[in-house]
Amino acid sequence: MITESYRITGGNFEQAGSASSSLKERLKKLGVEPQDMRRVMIVAYEAEMNVVIHARKGSMWVTLNDGQINIEVKDEGPGIIDIDKAMTVGYSTAPAAARELGFGAGMGLPYIKRNSDLFKIESTVRRGTRIKSTVYLKLQDLPGPARNSLHVDGELCCECLHCLRACPTKAIRVREGKPQILEHLCIDCAACIAVCESGALSVECPDDFIRPSEDTVLIVPASFLVQFGVGISPGRVLKALNELGFKNVRIMEDWANAVHEAVIRFAEEETKVKPVLSPLCPAVVNLIELRFPSLIENLAPFLFPVQAAQNEFKGQDAVFIASCPGRHTALMPHALPAGGLSSNVKVMSPSGLFKAVLKLTAANGDQSDDPDRLARQTGWKHRQTGWKHRNPETILQASGAVHVANLLEKAENGILDDLHVLELFMCAQGCFGSPLMPEDPFVARHRWLNSGLKHNECAKAVRRKRPYQAREGFRLDADMSRAIMKLSRIDELMRRLPGKDCALCGAPTCGSLAEDIAIGRAKETACVYPGINEDKDKGK
Amino acid sequence: MKLNDIAGKIGASLLQPGKAAEVEIKRVFAGDKMSDLLSEASDTTLLVTNLVNTQLFRIAQIMDVPGICLLNNAAPKPELVNQAAKHGTAIMVSTVGMFETCGHLYQCLYGKAGSES
Numbered sequence: 001m002i003t004e005s006y007r008i009t010g011g012n013f014e015q016a017g018s019a020s021s022s023l024k025e026r027l028k029k030l031g032v033e034p035q036d037m038r039r040v041m042i043v044a045y046e047a048e049m050n051v052v053i054h055a056r057k058g059s060m061w062v063t064l065n066d067g068q069i070n071i072e073v074k075d076e077g078p079g080i081i082d083i084d085k086a087m088t089v090g091y092s093t094a095p096a097a098a099r100e101l102g103f104g105a106g107m108g109l110p111y112i113k114r115n116s117d118l119f120k121i122e123s124t125v126r127r128g129t130r131i132k133s134t135v136y137l138k139l140q141d142l143p144g145p146a147r148n149s150l151h152v153d154g155e156l157c158c159e160c161l162h163c164l165r166a167c168p169t170k171a172i173r174v175r176e177g178k179p180q181i182l183e184h185l186c187i188d189c190a191a192c193i194a195v196c197e198s199g200a201l202s203v204e205c206p207d208d209f210i211r212p213s214e215d216t217v218l219i220v221p222a223s224f225l226v227q228f229g230v231g232i233s234p235g236r237v238l239k240a241l242n243e244l245g246f247k248n249v250r251i252m253e254d255w256a257n258a259v260h261e262a263v264i265r266f267a268e269e270e271t272k273v274k275p276v277l278s279p280l281c282p283a284v285v286n287l288i289e290l291r292f293p294s295l296i297e298n299l300a301p302f303l304f305p306v307q308a309a310q311n312e313f314k315g316q317d318a319v320f321i322a323s324c325p326g327r328h329t330a331l332m333p334h335a336l337p338a339g340g341l342s343s344n345v346k347v348m349s350p351s352g353l354f355k356a357v358l359k360l361t362a363a364n365g366d367q368s369d370d371p372d373r374l375a376r377q378t379g380w381k382h383r384q385t386g387w388k389h390r391n392p393e394t395i396l397q398a399s400g401a402v403h404v405a406n407l408l409e410k411a412e413n414g415i416l417d418d419l420h421v422l423e424l425f426m427c428a429q430g431c432f433g434s435p436l437m438p439e440d441p442f443v444a445r446h447r448w449l450n451s452g453l454k455h456n457e458c459a460k461a462v463r464r465k466r467p468y469q470a471r472e473g474f475r476l477d478a479d480m481s482r483a484i485m486k487l488s489r490i491d492e493l494m495r496r497l498p499g500k501d502c503a504l505c506g507a508p509t510c511g512s513l514a515e516d517i518a519i520g521r522a523k524e525t526a527c528v529y530p531g532i533n534e535d536k537d538k539g540k
Numbered sequence: 541m542k543l544n545d546i547a548g549k550i551g552a553s554l555l556q557p558g559k560a561a562e563v564e565i566k567r568v569f570a571g572d573k574m575s576d577l578l579s580e581a582s583d584t585t586l587l588v589t590n591l592v593n594t595q596l597f598r599i600a601q602i603m604d605v606p607g608i609c610l611l612n613n614a615a616p617k618p619e620l621v622n623q624a625a626k627h628g629t630a631i632m633v634s635t636v637g638m639f640e641t642c643g644h645l646y647q648c649l650y651g652k653a654g655s656e657s
């Protein structure tokens with residue numbers, strides 16, 4: 001940990017900003033990334049100017065921890081009478097002298113807040129003000145535009161409405177002949193892709209085969225290796241991948257296993273919370289952040305396996321097979337640890353690789369499938385498989401959207417605290433149930449467990465630095481009184497709508513249609529039932 | 541576009557050009573509020589402003605701004621210009637006001653889209 005402190009003199013506009021510029025020189029030497037530097041400098045400079053403009057004197061303390069910078073600016077000044085007002089854009093009490101220089105626009109505190117990951121302000125009138133700001137250096141899971149990785153091809157949609165009913169968070173509407181995703185509700189599970197008949201819904205990821213270079217690492221999910229039927233064992237698939245030019249192939253489940261072990265240790269040694277929830281499936285974590293915010297403290301603080309893998313191959317050419325939207329999103333730059341997505345990480349859809357492997361294995365069709373020989377050829381050790389459970393009775397694995405939601409509800413109600421660790425997956429049989437993988441999940445998992453390939457013990461779980469954050473989800477209105485009005489409008493609509501949840505209007509349930517109408521996203525005429533629209537208004 | 545070329549095209553003079561004049565400018569931000577200038581500044585942004593004071597040069601320095609365009613033939617103190625040059629910020633002085641300068645800059649960076657009115 002590095003601590004720096006600077007003194008700030010009030011009223012001295014010539015010297016003002018010198019603390020920030022010394023800090024900048026210092027941070028530059030430490031190799032802080034430019035985009036992080038920007039945020040730190042905006043916070044530091046604005047806070048410093050506040051002291052110069054308003055106070056007699058003050059000080060800035062800056063500590064640099066692993067992955068975050070804390071800036072604390074304390075002054076002896078008049079204090080702030082109304083902090084809420086001071087935080088309002090455009091509100092300023094700066095004197096004329098400061099305004100002449102271009103200060104006093106009332107933007108300082110709002111800008112500080114906007115550029116901080118954590119922000120706190122305390123003030124005592126006639127004593128002084130203290131601002132604490134934290135900027136996370138390694139961008140992890142920043143809520144950003146690429147929150148989900150669903151790709152919608154409206155042209156293909158056949159309006160079968162299956163996705164509407166499948167979505168566990170009611171995040172889809174089919175309007176104007178194509179599915180629309182409500183991004184604030186989408187949790188990046190693959191339920192809609194699984195039921196989509198037309199191919200309109202898929203993962204946002206190129207199909208093209210990526211040609212490997214000499215030292216490209218390929219990270220495949222275990223499920224990929226068991227997709228080729230009885231005749232082509234995982235060992236053969238690995239060999240085919242080698243022949244395609246991927247000399248270094250690693251299996252995603254290695255990191256899943258590492259996270260699994262790390263979470264068990266975490267549950268045994270570091271926390272009293274029960275049950276500890278494993279961050280193995282990104283969609284489950286998203287669901288918790290959206291629907292079960294009270295369980296956020298139960299989530300073990302580790303990066304998703306796919307991110308841990310990315311972290312390990314930082315700076316190397318690495319190709320990931322995106323087996324579900326959640327993993328794809330977890331690889332996006334805003335979600336990644338330690339310097340973000342290195343430009344040499346590429347993501348390929350499974351189908352691109354399927355074709356290549358199929359072609360090759362068909363060409364080599366007559367070869368015998370002696371596992372020992374294959375293991376020798378691919379450099380894979382032939383060992384027992386399966387996760388080592390220390391206390392199998394206190395770990396529960398469950399999969400499938402319905403069961404996940406059930407268990408989370410039970411956990412929220414505190415009736416699962418006989419369990420130490422809860423490992424949940426949105427897809428049936430965990431990642432073997434990804435809808436991008438054609439083989440039946442139960443068959444796939446069975447084949448993998450019997451394949452004789454074992455986890456590579458070198459894979460490591462990585463601690464996450466950014467806390468999990470509750471997601472806002474659906475809100476009727478930011479303004480409370482308008483929200484209440486809309487709520488009564490929904491009640492009124494619910495009395496009139498048929499309650500059959502037929503989804504023909506393009507919303508999954510009558511309840512969702514009522515919400516859509518209340519916030520102006522749909523019209524009452526959307527409902528296909530006759531007579532709904534006229535009757536009851538008169539009746540009242 | 542390089543700062544050099546921009547200055548030539550809009551008829552502004554460069555004080556102490558140095559290395560910064562070779563920097564590629566990707567965007568322009570014009571304003572007179574220090575907070576806005578600070579939050580919009582970047583290492584490829586040209587700032588256009590009526591302000592001429594120590595603090596303006598300070599934010600240019602901490603945000604690695606390659607160039608500042610002053611307006612209406614403003615004459616900054618020589619020590620400020622030197623200080624800016626030392627930190628790699630080129631100072632450009634336009635002969636006209638913010639509206640016209642921005643019009644020229646817009647044409648310069650985005651071609652025909654600038655308006656005549």
